[in-house]
Amino acid sequence: MKSTRIKATSTGPNRTLASPDTRSDQGLQQTRSIAHGNSGLSLVRLPVLALSLALAGCSVGDTVAPDDGADHQTGLTRSGLLDPVFTDHMVIQRAQPVAVWGKAEPGSILQVVLGDDSQDVTTGADGHWQADFPPHAAGERLTLEVMTAAGTRQRVDDILVGDVWLCSGQSNMEFEVARALNPGNEIAGPHSPAIRLLTVAHESRVTPQSDHANPNNWQIASPQSVGDFSAVCYFFARELQNRLDVPMGLIDASWGGSQIEAWISAEGLATIGSFDTPLSALALYGTDPVAATARFGESWEAWWQSAAGTTPWSDSAVRAEPGRVAPDRMGDWRSWGEADMAYHLGMVWFTRQTELSAGQAAQDAWIDLGGIDEVDASWVNGAFVGATFGWGSRRSYELPEGSLRAGTNTIAVNVLNSWGAGGMIGPDDAVRLRFADGTETPLSGGWRYEPVPASLGSPPRAPWESVGGLTGMYNGMIAPLEQTRLAGMIWYQGESNTGRADAYEGLLTTLLADWRRQFGADMPALIVQLANFGDLADQPVESGWARVRDAQRRVAESDPRAGLVVTIDIGDRLDIHPPNKQEVGRRAARTALHLLHDADGTAWGARPRSARASGERIVIRLADIEGGVRAISTDQPGGFETCTASGCAFAPARLVADRIILSPAESGETVTHIRYCWADAPLCPLYDHAGLPVGPFELAVSSD
Template sequence: MLLLAPLAPAMADDTAATLLHPLFQDHAVLQRDQPIRIWGDASPGATVQVALAQHRRSAQAGADGRWTVELPALPAGGPYTLTARTGEASRTVDDLLVGDVWLCSGQSNMELQVWRSLDARAEIAGAASETIRLLTVPQSSSPAPQSTFGGDTRWQSVNPDSIREFSAACWYFARELQKNVDVPMGLVNASWGGSRIQAWTSADALRAAGAYDDELDVLALYATEPADALERWGSIWADWWQQRPGIAADDRPWEGEADGGEWRAAPPGLGAWEHWGTPDLAAFDGMLWYRTNVRLTAAQAAQQATLVLGPADEMDTTWVNGRAVGSTYGAGMARTYALPPGLLRAGDNRIVVNVLDTYREGGLAGPASAHFLQLADGSTVPLDGGWRYRVVPDTVGSPPRAPWQSAAGLSTLYNGMIAPLAGMRLRGMLWYQGESNTFEADAYAALLRGLRDDWRSRFGDSALPFLVVQLANYGTPTSAPGSSDWAALREAQRAVANEAHSALAVTIDIGDRYDIHPPNKQALGRRLARAARHAVYGERIAPSGPVPRDARREGGDVVVNFADVEGHLSAHGAAGPVGFELCGAAADSCRFAEARVDGPRVHLRVEPGMVPVRVRHAWADAPLVNLFDAADLPAGPFEIDIH
């Protein structure tokens, strides 16, 4: 017993470390005016006593060790001390504030740090607040929902050191909002550059959409039997490939032995294909097949082995001897794929890698030494026998994404970054995402509603406010009306943000046609704060600038009536508004229209012989917009019918 006595304090320390969920740390912010939910882990069956302000509650841990208590609501204020105790173990959290908690999520424009925003040096040097607190959720993906974070994290007060790496959009929003809503604010940043909306949505919500059942079945299998899941995924990928236009029935690059004329020798150094000196690849975004052979002895082939590949920009699917062994999303990440026993053989073994790139430079990284087989005995076998490549025609399209991929998968970021937050109380959600879904704009409105409703359910509030940032202008300006995936996705965002307990932040005038990451996040913060003041706090102000109410034919004009106009409409830098289009029934019938301002209305002249049925405004990837109200807010992109 004397020998065992020293173990008691150590066991108490271990219990105390997980007694409270990592959300509950020094400097945290809890949501005001709502019952306060506290949870953590203890020994199964243990009684946990919790105290906060004048309130005391106790709970019994379940068979899995999880316990939860709910304390009465508190008004804005603090600082408070939270304590949790069970047996010999206890945890104390100091400097807790009660105020409004905001979840900021999305892809790279939400992730973009303060140091990358306008006037960053001065912004960082002057950053200070005792009543705004910051929490960055560690980037983590998972095939199954997690109860805690995938890395260390902590709440921080605002100072130059803490604000530098924090989300600029989230920080500038809270700083601006606090000028009108004088309460403590907690900012939770959960974002990942390049992520698709499907990665942020739970499997249950995606299944409800009815379009992802096969992939979700594979994802569920991957959580427990990854090798079996990979084999099944290889079959799904193969079926997709052989259904592509122009692909022959016997065209199976992952297993074929023939060295047809389509395969060419890749440079020994590999690297971005844009630098190979091949004209067809100098500005190529799309897919390439790579393949090489590696010769093994019988003793080598009998060992457990791992295939190690250098980074592939930006997504790979990899086969060994005709069997799928891995698929990863991420331009800067090396690939490490454990090979199933018995897959390798004495003699030649074929390794095939399909690489998809959609933005800037792409390809399988070099040098050749970056790619090898790691054997169980510690030896390595380099893949230096020479690589060959084959270009995939544009007509094939984009391949299916393996559902376990981090930012490009299904539910992976929800599982790793949102599920650990489930149960906390929020004041609202900020969502800035969509660039990675522009290729499926027609589906985006349903996906966005699915995510919104899913998160409202997870956070226990069916009316939880949802603020959407509309995609900014980016890309090459057009000289004639045409189709635009970016414009179509903005319209989907506008439609969802028009629904209850939601609002839109329009950014069509503060983007950068040369940079998908516009740095003017201060203006974005002001617009998000304005949207919150309207949709969350009930202020009688226009949430996002002039919006179309209707469009009607009046004589030789079509007249667009605008609502939410502060002061008056005006056209900046021209005699009238630009970027308006009148469209007939046919898809390619849109024409730019001469426009003039008339109070809260805009008149569009109808050309002789034209029968317009729709009006579009700012319908392009990077449109010119010059119609503003007195609050200097632009009329955003839209498409509406003429009545």
């Protein structure tokens, strides 16, 4: 790729866009209980921006703040006329119409001034207002001010015009600069003051929101702000700004462990057709959470009955009477000293009995189960009382009337854990029954447990759950961005969907269409392909990770406004959060330059075009090759498989120019498809001369 610098123009980019949960190491916001609620990109680092960036002082209302480049809206009185997304230091998208919106008293007349443009607007019956302004050129610095007839005003200063990117996904997108390679130097800088950062706080909601519940302010990139920001997002912008003479506005809306379904609107999921029942339950939860909880309990019980053939809370189901005695002190089951629990992932039943008097049983009561990691479904005397997701968050459920009885009461808790620590982790004094008269009955100790065979699969998840539910993150984090104009989006997600990989292609296609309805029909999308993680394979295996990677490739191949970022060689098979986010950012920038600005070179490396049977051989053709393809550390490229109706087998391969020649073993069966680098953590030896790997793929085989 040439190292010439791409200049910004007035036209700019077109507007249009059972696996481990990947959690942040920090404590993540939990949801309410359902009972209640060397890419080869040859870049030369050049001075960024041909514009003055001596930062101006900022003011809000009549308050003037010091000129120190910090964010001066935090802690100051705000009139609330503007939507919270409009703050000092923000970036608005160049070469696209600018929408400004907010709320005021219904029927109010407001004057909205953006730079040299001004217009009057009248608020609607709901108090909402919007002003639309013509496009602005990259590099402009603007002030935004809104005033009422009564003199109330709100002012936003130091607005830059450039490219705005939305970065979203799960923990590998949320992964901070402070945890990436060489964090000390990366945080210390230098940083371009023309890169601006906005982090959207975690929020999962049942219905679309117009505002973020806990809005953050835009920040100038600095040693104080960069460390906690998304590493992929920041390194991408830094690399891109080396080539584009424009400011960069970065919006990070990501949540560790989240599945893709949580990021798609209800309208988007409805187009798929298989979500009608959970979407109906979700709608009910918005108006009657008690009824919705009961309905979910029925669906959970029906799933268990179908999978195990027993009633969930019965002794025969949990096999915990007599069962196995859990340690008296509540804690992570990995710490129990039991060989089969040290690395257990999946479900475990916990049961306990407690004696109550008639007076206790007659009262309103609540059950506190302490911290649970990570999903529980809980019953008292056969009555479903609730379920919650959370990495160690405490559970508390109000018990349905009549669920307690005088004498022996049985409590059953199913705990699902997919990664790391698991179980009922206490503390002991937080596990109890509480009664309306203020008395308590402790429930710590005395528990029995039994692991559930993995063959039973995974239970349903409540649709209003955060990371494992439907639409919640879209509603709480994406919908409030409303008509924010974007240069494009970067999507880094999929680890939490590897257990349901066959559905991922349709879901990702739906997400792109869904977000483009909000942000523009031609919005570019960069898709970061899953990195290598997991076990090494010495025989062909089925792999949800490989299946998701191929789905990501197929979506990018079929979408003219999408590009792929291949990371199969820069992961860590022992760490689901590989720290080399700098290279991810460089490769994403390369893909963006090709997708948006017709840069030289290939977008994301050589890619497969066809696989054709020719006599006793199969010929695979590659395309978009920069400088030819080569095998690294071998003279015969490995990692290829030929697959028949009986299964897949490794096949010897030869590299001839832009073709791979496979010689399948004679089996008498027809080879229906071929695979390359098909495993959780494959070793992929093929690279182009730009240093980009040939990513994993599966292709159907056609005949001569």
